Amino acid sequence: MTVPPAAKGRKQRLVRRDAPDDLLLVIRATPASRALAVEKIAEDAELSARIYLVELRQGERQLLYGVSVFAHRAGHELTEVLDRFPFAPMFIEAPVGVIRSAGCDVIATGENPDHFDVQLIPGVGERDAPPSRRELRAAAAQLLDAAGELRPNPSYAGGADDQSEVNE
């Protein structure tokens, strides 16, 4: 499967300053299944690349095979990040340096100072052959392997099919 070219050109993502290696990031709030988490990361990265590109250095534009992640800053409770995902039973987090060691890049994107994109496959230009879904899955699996085990979400408030426990 390939990424269809954007009909009118992609949007350029706002890039802030660099992300430090020791910054801890909540990579995903996830379903219980690691395989499903890998599939959704690959799917989200592929969709992101249909829409966005980033220019990290002047004139060097690359497609953004990105997934949105959030900073878990020192001195702040994990639930400050995970409260927005009350129906995800699990989550996974890792420092920026560990994510980079898995072959991904971490880019500070958007106006929210706690928002970052994990660039699953760095360096793909607009004229390059896009990675296949299989390659994206492999990169997503490598990311999760580097980050470690899925952990129980402390903000979990019940299954997706039974959302009645929240706010009660």
Add this chain to the structure above:
Amino acid sequence: MTGRKANPWHVERVDASIVERLTVRHRPHPEAATMGVDIVGDPHRENDEGLNWTLLSYSRNVADVVPGSAVVMGSPIGQYLAKVVAWDFEVSDEDPIVVLDLLPVTPKSVEDALARSRTSAA
């Protein structure tokens, strides 16, 4: 979308003829239909302004997700209430980006509140 920050009621309306054109070619997204939601998306996603986004092709019915609509967004990690803030045609005229403001309340809590209001009005 700077107007939204000053006034959260502000939405960028889309011409009815555009909605009609996109409705004709639209097919309900299978996951949206299976989940019984208005649109499918990833609650992690944030655009540069901190708003969530997905594509119109991930919706069940085009007319249900026009700017200004309250919608239920489905994902593998639960359902979210959202307000459709805008359609963004910068990348595609045929499959615009649907910009969503995820609401920090659950569908169930809103259902309960509405049920209470109906009871007290009776």
